Amino acid sequence: MITPPAYTDSSGTDNTGTSPLVLPGKRMVLGADRPMPLDGGGQLGPFTVAYQTYGTLNADKSNAILVCHALTGDQYVADRHPITGKPGWWEMLVGPGKPVDTDRFFVICSNVIGGCMGSTGPHDVNPATGQPYAIDFPVITIGDMVRAQTLLIDALGIDQLFCVIGGSMGGMQVLQWAVAHPERVFAAVPIATAARHSAQNIAFHEVGRQAIMADPDWRDGAYQRADTNPARGLAVARMAAHITYLSEAALHRKFGRNLQSRQAITFGFDADFQVESYLRYQGASFVDRFDANSYLYITRAMDYFDLAAEHGGQLAQAFRVNGRGTPVRFCLASFSSDWLFPTSESRAVVHALNAVAANVSFVEIETDKGHDAFLLDEPEFHQVMRGFINGCADHRGLKRRV
Amino acid sequence: MITPPAYTDSSGTDNTGTSPLVLPGKRMVLGADRPMPLDGGGQLGPFTVAYQTYGTLNADKSNAILVCHALTGDQYVADRHPITGKPGWWEMLVGPGKPVDTDRFFVICSNVIGGCMGSTGPHDVNPATGQPYAIDFPVITIGDMVRAQTLLIDALGIDQLFCVIGGSMGGMQVLQWAVAHPERVFAAVPIATAARHSAQNIAFHEVGRQAIMADPDWRDGAYQRADTNPARGLAVARMAAHITYLSEAALHRKFGRNLQSRQAITFGFDADFQVESYLRYQGASFVDRFDANSYLYITRAMDYFDLAAEHGGQLAQAFRVNGRGTPVRFCLASFSSDWLFPTSESRAVVHALNAVAANVSFVEIETDKGHDAFLLDEPEFHQVMRGFINGCADHRGLKRRV
Structure with a gap:
């Protein structure tokens, strides 16, 4: 491991002068x-x-x-x-x-x-x-x-x-x-x-951003002050993005039209298909580790590249x-x-x-x-x-x- | 034009018997x-x-x-x-x-x-x-x-x-x-x-449904009774779906990285790129003519096919x-x-x-x-x-x- 440079201070409190x-x-x-x-x-x-x-x-x-x-x-x-x-x-x-x-x-x-x-x-x-x-x-x-x-x-x-x-x-x-x-x-x-x-990639990012901003808990970005969290919007953003990270063939191989239970479809809006359950999990677990505004900023940086x-x-x-x-x-x-x-x-x-x-x-x-x-x-x-x-x-x- | 069958009634009020x-x-x-x-x-x-x-x-x-x-x-x-x-x-x-x-x-x-x-x-x-x-x-x-x-x-x-x-x-x-x-x-x-x-198509539909259901104005589907409308969620659903209706090449040809104004990027979250503005328009205009619950039901019918x-x-x-x-x-x-x-x-x-x-x-x-x-x-x-x-x-x- 490196030795911290001599000019640094590990206390985290004394940030004086011109040094990191x-x-x-x-x-x-x-x-x-x-x-x-x-x-x-x-x-x-x-x-x-x-x-x-x-x-x-x-x-x-x-x-x-x-x-x-x-x-x-x-x-x-x-x-x-x-x-x-x-x-x-x-x-x-x-x-x-x-x-x-x-x-x-x-x-x-x-x-x-x-x-x-x-x-x-x-x-x-x-x-x-x-x-x-x-x-x-x-x-x-x-x-x-x-x-x-x-x-x-x-x-x-x-x-x-x-x-x-x-x-x-x-x-x-x-x-x-x-x-x-x-x-x-x-x-x-x-x-x-x-x-x-690309235009398509900007488009997918824009969908994600709009999903976050559409969440009333986003509060024009000031959700920390309001003690809310646009978790639903961020989860939707993640779900949409996640599809783009996989190929159609991989989704077919991993999930196809397999059902969650071994029984038949339920004629409802629960996650009948494994691919739905997988996506919901991806969305739900993402919000535990990621900040919605960071998602806006980082996607924007990519769009501008x-x-x-x-x-x-x-x-x-x-x-x-x-x-x-x-x-x-x-x-x-x-x-x-x-x-x-x-x-x-x-x-x-x-x-x-x-x-x-x-x-x-x-x-x-x-x-x-x-x-x-x-x-x-x-x-x-x-x-x-x-x-x-x-x-x-x-x-x-x-x-x-x- | 066809002649209405003899057994029909154009008044719309008398729905008797066994006839449409x-x-x-x-x-x-x-x-x-x-x-x-x-x-x-x-x-x-x-x-x-x-x-x-x-x-x-x-x-x-x-x-x-x-x-x-x-x-x-x-x-x-x-x-x-x-x-x-x-x-x-x-x-x-x-x-x-x-x-x-x-x-x-x-x-x-x-x-x-x-x-x-x-x-x-x-x-x-x-x-x-x-x-x-x-x-x-x-x-x-x-x-x-x-x-x-x-x-x-x-x-x-x-x-x-x-x-x-x-x-x-x-x-x-x-x-x-x-x-x-x-x-x-x-x-x-x-x-x-x-x-x-396909699994990928089910996945995209699920994103759309989750966007609608994530909108608090969806009210577990009972938005008419609550006099609300999950328009933001439905717009996001439409935006995500709309990308899938076009090819990457078509998006590139129509929009590429063209900016909305002739000036430079704004370093913000407004629609800098034409493709963003286009998608937002697709979402906003769709909600004027489509019902969010219908979107849930019809996408589900397709998934089940x-x-x-x-x-x-x-x-x-x-x-x-x-x-x-x-x-x-x-x-x-x-x-x-x-x-x-x-x-x-x-x-x-x-x-x-x-x-x-x-x-x-x-x-x-x-x-x-x-x-x-x-x-x-x-x-x-x-x-x-x-x-x-x-x-x-x-x-x-x-x-x-x-």
Whole structure:
């Protein structure tokens, strides 16, 4: 584990001067000396970033892998989630001897800003008012999330990340890292993602937001003050989103038209079909661990993501560094049955990287598991990850074990 | 136009004896003498079926085409909708000189039972209580919808329909007609439909129902008595469903990431993107013309639809009549970009029909318009419809004009 930098203070009370502050439970206060500028024009600071680490940072701090989490993910990549008690969301990929081998690499994952697992978000107190931000929290972007991560990496004393890896919204952050900070990223692994959010994906997000905002308990966002919780709206949002994470084939394989009981249909509105019961469970359990306003903010950040737009509409331009192709080594992966971030979106990134003669490999994994495949047991995918990461690490001269 | 049968009474007040009663505005009271049995075990009667007709019924009543409407459709196939003021929903296909030519055919379309455009549904008064049925209305099936249609056709004195045609849930009714009443259907045209509702489609319907039931104004279904309306929940349900009616390509072509204003994104939760504004409009306008409980009942009827289940799990068995293949002539159409009722679902029906050596033709129309293509300007589709219907009509010996 890393030693906290000398300038930090674990008491969590004395946030003086120009230095970040390490709070108990791996939370870092950043932007205290100089607020962090936001893409929307405002600024944020001081703010907290909550993070987890796995493995050991080597002496020259060259073996760090930043894992970026997806929309409803968090920093608990490879250890038990403090609310749900479930294993980390990427334990199949990250751990000792795993494709992202914590015997070799120092893995960091931080909760995105706007989130609700310890990093500053709309549920936190706005120092200007003494009340929760709610929807006075500034609308943030993928760029802002990455900006906050750069401050964390700075505070950890890491100049260059060996690798940035993530799926879905995590993949957007990977792309943003590579484009905004090519000198700080040795290798980038964007998985099941896109360089911009599609109209269909914006549409699904808008349905989720409208479901939350339609819940009278949302109270124009100020539900904490009203001591209410738009849990019904958030559950509906989650149910709609969850369908998009699976493929039609996976739903058919897992549930088909199977009934909850072995008896016949009940001619009513209870959950006759297993797929209904499953969805209801997904909605009900989600509200225990997620904040409705965070859902609004993070979906909005994804909707706004459009790498090419910031580069004259030419995605390839995003990957040009000083007139040449980016030095970052890329490995992209998509899943054949993913209709939320279909392979064509990954191909568009690959084509742009090819156009600047960047170092890129790409694999489409054959699976019926849909978008969620990146979180599931997909041996071919894990093998590709292991091969690419270890190959890059050898090239970078990293030891097999720290 | 047909002459009302001698035994009907247009006053709408004298519902005596064993005969149906024609109400003004093309509403027929049915099941007064003998309630109609329902698949769920209960019965319904007397009940009203509201319908529209176009063209003229010929002397031997052999030129009738029954159009079956989809989930949120109604009987206003080819004339102005009384609430929205918009043209009929299938005017491209039905009218004088159109593929379903009202100069040659007598076209009937009735609002499904459970609906909210004049046929008896959950918003109507339960004679047993004097209060709106709300969720005391019996849960109905596609079979029940068709059973009500057979009573209407009986009342109109029609022994055999020349053709039954419909898309989506309308196509389910077409299949049900052909299977349950093969002797009363000369030709059947199921469009963009399936012999059973898939797990993914059940899942999307369940999201819609949960959105409605999550709205506190739903009041456990008794919103009419409470003088409330779960409009927010119903709008969210419609928004989610509407995405499934379009293809990703169509959403990209129509909206892409275009902004509402020509200016930049607003960093807020207003509808920045055109696709958001479009969806919000779809939700808001839908609630003006549709009843939330009807939405629950009709989606449930679709979920329950499974033709094979009633025939030992063998779809082909559904198309066997007296040990031989059904005499009904079929023409199926699907649309290449329809992911709600994909071509594979139509193919499954075609394979079952082939297995009993039935008379079937099938076409997949290449289009990027998704499921809604059956309602839109698709010249190849319309040409196929015209060819099949006129060919069958010639074979049936129907005159070119009544």
